[in-house]
Amino acid sequence: MTPLTGLPGPFLEAVQRELPADFLSTDAADLATFGRDWTKVHEPRPSALALPRSTDEVSRLLRLCSEHRVPVVPSGGRTGLAAGAVAARGELVVSLDRMRKMGPVDVLGATVRVEAGAVTEAVHQHVAPHGLTWPVDFASKGSSQVGGNIATNAGGVKVIRYGLTRQWVLGLTVVTASGTVLELNGALEKNNTGIDLRQLFIGSEGTLGIITEATLKLTRVPEALNVFLFAVPDLAGVLALFREARTGPFVVMAYEFFTEKCQARLRRHRNVRVPLSAPSDYYVLIEVERGEPEALEAWITSLFERGLVTDGTLAQHGAQAAELWALREGISESLSATGLPHKNDVSLPIQELEGFCSELESLFEARYPGWEIALFGHIGDGNLHINVMKPDDLTREEFLKRTHEADHAIFSLVKKYHGSISAEHGIGLLKKDYLPYSRSAEELAIMRSIKRALDPLNLMNPGKIIDV
Amino acid sequence: MTPLTGLPGPFLEAVQRELPADFLSTDAADLATFGRDWTKVHEPRPSALALPRSTDEVSRLLRLCSEHRVPVVPSGGRTGLAAGAVAARGELVVSLDRMRKMGPVDVLGATVRVEAGAVTEAVHQHVAPHGLTWPVDFASKGSSQVGGNIATNAGGVKVIRYGLTRQWVLGLTVVTASGTVLELNGALEKNNTGIDLRQLFIGSEGTLGIITEATLKLTRVPEALNVFLFAVPDLAGVLALFREARTGPFVVMAYEFFTEKCQARLRRHRNVRVPLSAPSDYYVLIEVERGEPEALEAWITSLFERGLVTDGTLAQHGAQAAELWALREGISESLSATGLPHKNDVSLPIQELEGFCSELESLFEARYPGWEIALFGHIGDGNLHINVMKPDDLTREEFLKRTHEADHAIFSLVKKYHGSISAEHGIGLLKKDYLPYSRSAEELAIMRSIKRALDPLNLMNPGKIIDV
Numbered sequence: 009m010t011p012l013t014g015l016p017g018p019f020l021e022a023v024q025r026e027l028p029a030d031f032l033s034t035d036a037a038d039l040a041t042f043g044r045d046w047t048k049v050h051e052p053r054p055s056a057l058a059l060p061r062s063t064d065e066v067s068r069l070l071r072l073c074s075e076h077r078v079p080v081v082p083s084g085g086r087t088g089l090a091a092g093a094v095a096a097r098g099e100l101v102v103s104l105d106r107m108r109k110m111g112p113v114d115v116l117g118a119t120v121r122v123e124a125g126a127v128t129e130a131v132h133q134h135v136a137p138h139g140l141t142w143p144v145d146f147a148s149k150g151s152s153q154v155g156g157n158i159a160t161n162a163g164g165v166k167v168i169r170y171g172l173t174r175q176w177v178l179g180l181t182v183v184t185a186s187g188t189v190l191e192l193n194g195a196l197e198k199n200n201t202g203i204d205l206r207q208l209f210i211g212s213e214g215t216l217g218i219i220t221e222a223t224l225k226l227t228r229v230p231e232a233l234n235v236f237l238f239a240v241p242d243l244a245g246v247l248a249l250f251r252e253a254r255t256g257p258f259v260v261m262a263y264e265f266f267t268e269k270c271q272a273r274l275r276r277h278r279n280v281r282v283p284l285s286a287p288s289d290y291y292v293l294i295e296v297e298r299g300e301p302e303a304l305e306a307w308i309t310s311l312f313e314r315g316l317v318t319d320g321t322l323a324q325h326g327a328q329a330a331e332l333w334a335l336r337e338g339i340s341e342s343l344s345a346t347g348l349p350h351k352n353d354v355s356l357p358i359q360e361l362e363g364f365c366s367e368l369e370s371l372f373e374a375r376y377p378g379w380e381i382a383l384f385g386h387i388g389d390g391n392l393h394i395n396v397m398k399p400d401d402l403t404r405e406e407f408l409k410r411t412h413e414a415d416h417a418i419f420s421l422v423k424k425y426h427g428s429i430s431a432e433h434g435i436g437l438l439k440k441d442y443l444p445y446s447r448s449a450e451e452l453a454i455m456r457s458i459k460r461a462l463d464p465l466n467l468m469n470p471g472k473i474i475d476v
Numbered sequence: 477m478t479p480l481t482g483l484p485g486p487f488l489e490a491v492q493r494e495l496p497a498d499f500l501s502t503d504a505a506d507l508a509t510f511g512r513d514w515t516k517v518h519e520p521r522p523s524a525l526a527l528p529r530s531t532d533e534v535s536r537l538l539r540l541c542s543e544h545r546v547p548v549v550p551s552g553g554r555t556g557l558a559a560g561a562v563a564a565r566g567e568l569v570v571s572l573d574r575m576r577k578m579g580p581v582d583v584l585g586a587t588v589r590v591e592a593g594a595v596t597e598a599v600h601q602h603v604a605p606h607g608l609t610w611p612v613d614f615a616s617k618g619s620s621q622v623g624g625n626i627a628t629n630a631g632g633v634k635v636i637r638y639g640l641t642r643q644w645v646l647g648l649t650v651v652t653a654s655g656t657v658l659e660l661n662g663a664l665e666k667n668n669t670g671i672d673l674r675q676l677f678i679g680s681e682g683t684l685g686i687i688t689e690a691t692l693k694l695t696r697v698p699e700a701l702n703v704f705l706f707a708v709p710d711l712a713g714v715l716a717l718f719r720e721a722r723t724g725p726f727v728v729m730a731y732e733f734f735t736e737k738c739q740a741r742l743r744r745h746r747n748v749r750v751p752l753s754a755p756s757d758y759y760v761l762i763e764v765e766r767g768e769p770e771a772l773e774a775w776i777t778s779l780f781e782r783g784l785v786t787d788g789t790l791a792q793h794g795a796q797a798a799e800l801w802a803l804r805e806g807i808s809e810s811l812s813a814t815g816l817p818h819k820n821d822v823s824l825p826i827q828e829l830e831g832f833c834s835e836l837e838s839l840f841e842a843r844y845p846g847w848e849i850a851l852f853g854h855i856g857d858g859n860l861h862i863n864v865m866k867p868d869d870l871t872r873e874e875f876l877k878r879t880h881e882a883d884h885a886i887f888s889l890v891k892k893y894h895g896s897i898s899a900e901h902g903i904g905l906l907k908k909d910y911l912p913y914s915r916s917a918e919e920l921a922i923m924r925s926i927k928r929a930l931d932p933l934n935l936m937n938p939g940k941i942i943d944v
Contacts, residue, residue, distance in 0.1 A: 114825075114826075114827055115719065115722075116715060116718065116719050116722075116826050116827050117825055117826040117827050117858075118722065119825075139723065160668065161668050161672075163666055163668070167665065167666065168665075171643065172666065174672075175639065175643060188918050189918075190916070190918055190919060190922075191916065192919070194825065194894045194895075195825040195894065196823050196824075196825065196858060196894075196895065196896050196899075197635065197636075197823070197857040197858055197859075198631055198635060198640065198823045198854075198857050198858060198859050198896065198899040198900050199823060199896035199898070199899065199914070200628065200629050200631070200679055200896075200898050200899065200900050200901065200902045200903070201896055201897060201898050201902075201903055201907075201911060201914045201915055202679070202680070202681075202903055202911065202915060202923050202941045202942065203676060203679070203680055203684075203922075203923045203926060204629075204642075204675060204678070204679055205919055205922060205923070207672060207675030207676070208671060208675070208676075210672070211668055211670070211671070211672055212670070212671055213670075216671075228722070228723070247584060250584065251583065251584050254583075254584075254586065254696070255607065255696070298766070355664050355665070355666045355667060356664075357582075357585055357587075357662065357663040357664065358582075358584050358585040359582055359584050359585050389665040389666050390585075390664060390665055390666060391665075391666050426662045426663065426664075427662075427664065428664050428666065428667035428668075428669055429669060430667070430668050430669050431664075431666040431667065431668065432666050432668050433668065434668045434669075435668070435669055435670055439669075443669060443670065446667070446669045447669055447670060448658070448659065450656050450657075450658055451658060451660070451673055454658075454671075454673060454929070454930065455670050455671045455673070457929035457930075458671060458926060458929060461922070461925035461926065461929055462922065462925075473670045474670065
């Protein structure tokens with residue numbers, strides 16, 4: 009084995025002695041790949057990559073890491089957007105890529121046990137023949153892994169219908185910093201026996217332990233879906249329509265909004281057009297389950313009669329539905345392809361959205377006249393994606409400097425309106441400095457005390473979320 | 477003020493100085509009422525009762541308790557079945573009875589903010605005019621309080637449809653042992669900013685702090701419901717029918733089972749009868765939403781044709797549905813009225829239920845021949861209520877002694893089949909000694925370290941769940 013910079017010799021000898029020969033890699037391409045997630049802000053500098061094949065191997069590795077004070081970064085599909093899986097300080101990356109096994113589907117209990125390296129989409133395909141699904145679903149499902157989804161409590165476009173990942177996890181196997189293996193909750197729906205330790209690890213971004221296996225809760229594949237696209241005059245209209253959708257003759261699966269500015273970028277990039285007669289400042293996409301055709305038509309008619317929408321369409325078949333979804337799902341890519349977006353992922357109580365967006369607009373008009381803001385999001389769960397686009401007359405550096413200031417102003421507004429600085433992406437390294445906008449000093453103190461209790465040597469993804 | 481035994485003089489003087497005149501009570505009737513929950517095993521011995529009117533008063537009180545080392549028992553509606561709210565060691569009981577305010581319903585966000593002393597049923601009535609409900613629902617809803625529901629992560633008969641209380645809590649205000657007020661998560665659906673501290677307090681039975689306010693997540697009142705009653709030959713039949721119900725033409729709201737032995741007790745007590753032509757050993761009650769009449773009839777026909785049920789009925793109107801529900805809901809009362817039941821509330825992975833019940837029966841036949849076991853439960857979520865009835869030829873004392881041994885045997889089986897010794901009632905004082913059957917030594921150690929981090933003086937409901 010090549011000597012590894014940064015890792016203690018006795019640790020390497022112990023790994024060589026106690027774990028398989030191909031357990032560690034220092035291949036430069038591996039380190040470049042496994043040292044980072046989808047963010048580009050921090051330079052990856054992992055010391056090595058570990059590729060365990062079992063919970064037991066993870067446990068043996070972490071016991072050695074603890075003994076030799078080797079910090080680790082747990083690594084899933086690395087699709088994160090908060091630099092939670094970046095090894096920027098010479099950590100050992102522990103990838104779950106070799107742990108992708110999926111057990112038989114328990115149809116009666118509607119559960120499946122998988123290793124944490126199983127890819128989200130592979131889980132969907134594995135359970136689909138039984139008419140079941142794991143309703144954790146988002147654009148990166150082809151790469152993201154179950155363990156990463158759970159460690160970041162992943163969201164997505166179906167949260168209004170199914171909730172976050174947290175709700176779809178029955179049991180966890182977790183290895184803590186000392187190498188202790190915790191079997192949490194098994195496959196039980198109900199288990200009121202003291203503190204639910206599962207909940208600590210869900211969303212803790214690998215700072216308390218490594219999730220190695222999980223028992224997932226499944227649900228029935230939804231019935232036939234319908235997709236609407238509506239034009240509304242303003243954000244108040246988006247919210248008024250949301251109120252109607254809440255009581256519509258169907259179950260809302262997704263309620264997304266985006267602005268004409270987003271569509272202008274999408275047209276430049278993809279040459280696709282909103283299939284409505286005239287452009288509008290705001291659009292709403294609604295996906296629903298279980299609507300009867302006549303009831304849906306009557307509902308649309310009533311919206312027009314009451315002036316709640318200025319235009320609208322209902323997809324007549326799956327291909328049309330996919331075209332409508334492409335108007336929403338192509339936005340993020342188009343913003344990056346046609347300019348330099350600075351992204352924020354905030355959430356607000358739904359009733360505060362209008363006031364927040366109005367002040368946000370005023371703030372940018374006053375301090376950054378001419379800057380373009382592309383707004384879209386999962387309004388049904390209060391999640392707003394704010395994309396500040398680089399003006400042509402600013403250099404990249406000047407833009408990044410000013411968006412840094414802008415973030416403080418945005419997050420001050422988020423705080424004022426009782427929102428969160430990170431709805432679903434998490435904190436990682438990227439939002440760490442801003443955490444006090446969403447969490448009080450007392451909360452941070454408790455988080456630190458829990459971190460110290462579970463990881464006294466601060467070896468688990470150190471420096472992510474909080475410093476201890 | 478009368479001198480209070482057990483409370484330090486300087487503490488009483490400080491309370492008198494800093495809190496309202498009617499803040500403390502030592503009235504004997506108050507102490508008898510507020511010192512206990514629905515369990516009868518431990519003698520209540522509270523030193524006094526505190527009745528705060530606000531979060532601020534709770535905070536000031538707990539600061540004084542911390543300063544003067546006064547242990548407290550938080551008290552909600554006291555409908556608990558695990559002695560989690562019993563003040564057996566001279567604690568100060570802190571009742572939320574004066575904190576019952578409910579805020580305006582946020583229809584757009586489908587949330588409502590309430591004080592923790594609000595009664596469950598009052599919340600239902602408060603939000604019903606908006607077509608909304610808080611789907612935390614069980615027999616004691618007329619007395620149980622929101623704070624107690626959350627502190628015990630209450631279950632009930634609709635868990636298969638809606639999940640546990642945990643899923644219906646957006647925000648919490650919690651006062652910790654030091655008097656620190658934590659505002660956790662506000663009214664946000666999505667907030668991925670580090671450890672979700674709400675989850676620590678949900679289900680921790682008042683051992684980490686006092687929940688004083690909550691923002692509840694609401695959902696639409698369900699559409700018209702249908703209720704079936706079926707006879708099946710055995711437990712395997714109960715589970716086979718469950719598999720059919722999972723894929724039936726409707727949404728399952730409740731899937732309950734009970735045995736003929738339960739019905740025999742119900743007939744002795746209430747003289748009500750199962751409206752089926754011949755008695756059967758096992759019955760299943762299923763409540764469903766959104767079934768079309770023809771689809772329901774076709775489904776029933778198919779069950780008969782395939783021999784999955786030996787008899788069955790579908791309630792034709794609300795009164796009939798209520799009669800069917802009474803066959804299930806009257807069981808617990810009838811067991812107590814016609815004998816002495818020793819109750820256990822366990823859960824199992826659904827696919828383990830048959831093996832578990834079969835071994836349970838053998839175990840009792842071998843060790844306690846002639847003892848009667850009345851089984852019923854929310855099979856859809858794996859929750860089994862095991863009621864061991866006192867044989868006529870045993871004294872009460874002998875029976876309690878032998879059920880204590882029986883509990884060890886039952887919980888050993890629960891452990892063998894990967895179940896939980898407490899599905900929904902919690903641990904409190906009653907199940908504390910049995911906790912190692914469900915939680916590993918490593919889990920208990922982490923629970924203790926969290927307890928010490930949040931309550932270093934062990935003043936919050938001391939002795940409940942675990943000793944530290």
